[in-house]
Amino acid sequence: MRLVTESVSATGRSAPYPPAPGAERHPALDLVNSAVALPGGVRVDLLDTPAAAQDWLAHHGLAPVGADLRETCAGRLRSLREQIRALLAARAADRPAPADALGAVNDALTRAPAASLLHWSADRGLYRAAAHPTTQLVEHALAALAADAADLLTGPEADRLTACGSAPCNRYLLRHGRRHWCSTRCGDRARAARAYARRAGRTEEA
Incomplete structure (x- = not known):
């Protein structure tokens, strides 16, 4: 599987697709979708380097x-x-949650x-603030x-997760109605594949 690097924007490395439905409200869903499998054996990982991971956290308000x-x-x-991802996959498929994934979360x-x-x-005198030294930055981000x-x-x-x-x-998304594609591009590709399969079936029957 080839690994490709996308261009970097002011808000971090750009994704190959727009956010999946629901990811704008759930950063955990966007986190799972930060490693994307594309046609042709291409894989895009938006967290593949420390700088990329830092950009992703900053873009989501989880790190300065x-x-x-x-x-x-x-x-x-x-x-x-x-x-x-393992927990989302289990929930979407109505399977038991993996114990190691539960433990990690x-x-x-x-x-x-x-x-x-x-x-x-x-x-300042006495004041209250969340503990956010640099050494705990990642702990706070992971906890969030x-x-x-x-x-x-x-x-x-949760029932809309698919x-x-x-x-x-x-990628994973929160389903709206009957839609079960994460993007227009994926929907077009799925429809094209179905149309090709129908044409191929008619050709074999003839």
């Missing part, structure tokens, strides 16, 4: 612009992506404090993504 993300942290983000949920902590400084995944999987939209129905696309 210009933070120095290292490969270890980018790898943790990619790992959580695969665990959330629960671990991410507990890595960062949920409450704003009490601090003191000479210029894990919480969003948990909300998606247990909330009222995989894109146009091979080889591997």
